[in-house]
Amino acid sequence: MDKNLLTAAIAGEEVPVIDEVAKTEGVKPDFLRRQIASGRVAVMLRDGKPSLGIGEGLKTKINANIGTSAAVFDQDIEVEKARIAEKYGADTITDLSMGGNIDEIRQRILEETTAPLTTVPIYQTVVEAGSFKAITEQDLIRMIKKHVSMGISSIVVHAGFTHKMLEKLRNTKRIMGMVSKGGSFTSAWMLQSGKENPFWSHFDEICEALSRKNVVLSLGNTMRSGCIHDHMDGPQEMEMDMNAKLARRANELGVQVIIEGMGGHVSPEKIPAYVAHYKKKTDHRPLFVAGPLPLDIGVGYDHISGCVGGSLAAGAGADYLCYITPSEHLALPNVAQVREGVVAFKIAAHIGDTLKYGPRPEDENLARCRRARDWEGQFIAALDGDRAREIHHRDKAETCSMCGKYCAILIMESYLK
Numbered sequence: 001m002d003k004n005l006l007t008a009a010i011a012g013e014e015v016p017v018i019d020e021v022a023k024t025e026g027v028k029p030d031f032l033r034r035q036i037a038s039g040r041v042a043v044m045l046r047d048g049k050p051s052l053g054i055g056e057g058l059k060t061k062i063n064a065n066i067g068t069s070a071a072v073f074d075q076d077i078e079v080e081k082a083r084i085a086e087k088y089g090a091d092t093i094t095d096l097s098m099g100g101n102i103d104e105i106r107q108r109i110l111e112e113t114t115a116p117l118t119t120v121p122i123y124q125t126v127v128e129a130g131s132f133k134a135i136t137e138q139d140l141i142r143m144i145k146k147h148v149s150m151g152i153s154s155i156v157v158h159a160g161f162t163h164k165m166l167e168k169l170r171n172t173k174r175i176m177g178m179v180s181k182g183g184s185f186t187s188a189w190m191l192q193s194g195k196e197n198p199f200w201s202h203f204d205e206i207c208e209a210l211s212r213k214n215v216v217l218s219l220g221n222t223m224r225s226g227c228i229h230d231h232m233d234g235p236q237e238m239e240m241d242m243n244a245k246l247a248r249r250a251n252e253l254g255v256q257v258i259i260e261g262m263g264g265h266v267s268p269e270k271i272p273a274y275v276a277h278y279k280k281k282t283d284h285r286p287l288f289v290a291g292p293l294p295l296d297i298g299v300g301y302d303h304i305s306g307c308v309g310g311s312l313a314a315g316a317g318a319d320y321l322c323y324i325t326p327s328e329h330l331a332l333p334n335v336a337q338v339r340e341g342v343v344a345f346k347i348a349a350h351i352g353d354t355l356k357y358g359p360r361p362e363d364e365n366l367a368r369c370r371r372a373r374d375w376e377g378q379f380i381a382a383l384d385g386d387r388a389r390e391i392h393h394r395d396k397a398e399t400c401s402m403c404g405k406y407c408a409i410l411i412m413e414s415y416l417k
């Protein structure tokens with residue numbers, strides 16, 4: 001797309017992308033245009049691929065993180081993870097690769113998927129420099145521009161904190177301190193150089209690069225809590241306020257914004273109020289939540305814990321959930337764990353949409369198929385029909401092996417005819 005989407009939406013211009021996204025979402029183009037213009041919806045674009053709207057009034061979206069680590073870096077497996085994530089319903093993919101040939105992995109993911117792709121450019125900068133000390137501010141900017149030129153849809157920068165906030169963090173009584181990887185890289189660079197947050201100091205320059213290509217800016221959540229006994233505190237509030245200011249500035253420069261916040265680990269009774277607080281403080285901009293995990297002891301099952309937390313967050317107004325896999329806190333996920341994480345968060349997003357907008361027609365469709373013992377219809381309607389097909393078992397009868405000939409639906413069907 002040649003013109004700037006945000007500027008065009010503010011000017012009330014006709015933009016085919018807006019019509020396309022409005023049709024996918026089942027909303028009126030005028031409504032969507034107003035949401036984009038006010039910063040309440042951000043649209044991720046990829047050349048020649050479907051565009052994706054994220055924000056208030058639209059369906060809740062989910063993101064799947066994939067990518068090599070310094071310890072495990074098989075390019076084919078990461079590309080397969082991206083394909084599987086997309087197949088089972090990830091709306092976006094974030095490539096967090098830090099091992100192997102990072103440019104090649106990103107290129108292959110772009111070639112083999114259609115979902116919008118996000119990166120965190122500081123990851124690759126750190127790998128290539130080999131130490132925080134060797135990184136210059138211009139290295140960070142150059143890497144952002146390189147990712148943008150490769151055709152990604154969105155980047156994450158942790159611009160919303162300063163030395164003053166790091167000092168404040170040092171004095172909190174948090175158990176887990178800072179758990180954001182990109183935030184920790186940015187902080188380490190700031191602390192060793194003595195300079196201010198480079199993404200904050202060079203914010204306008206970064207926005208200019210993004211604006212030219214309609215790349216969405218995701219403002220990272222450095223100060224999120226890493227366990228449910230770490231509560232919303234001064235550093236989190238300060239980062240939220242600063243991200244809100246940066247979002248306004250980015251919008252002025254023609255850049256659409258997503259705010260990462262609230263996520264990490266949050267006690268369940270606090271989730272709805274925290275979401276409302278974030279939305280209000282950030283002028284209702286699209287809120288991207290990692291999880292959240294509403295408990296810490298579900299290790300090995302964090303996709304289930306995250307599904308519960310994500311359902312509560314989405315129901316309270318979060319627009320975009322970052323999935324969590326069973327391997328969270330334990331290892332780099334494998335392909336099967338990526339699939340489990342994606343489906344768990346599709347469930348969370350769907351429950352969230354049911355809480356936001358009322359019962360969904362997809363559930364009614366499945367129920368009608370179930371009543372008719374239309375097994376194929378159920379597999380098609382299910383979020384993961386392949387899994388349902390694998391588990392389904394019956395003898396020659398039309399019922400399943402759970403009750404066999406004592407099928408309650410069948411019995412009552414004959415008596416209530």
Ligand code: SF4
Binds near residue numbers: 400401402406
């Ligand atoms: S056999 Fe039991 S579980 Fe299976 S469809 Fe009938 S009522 Fe449902």
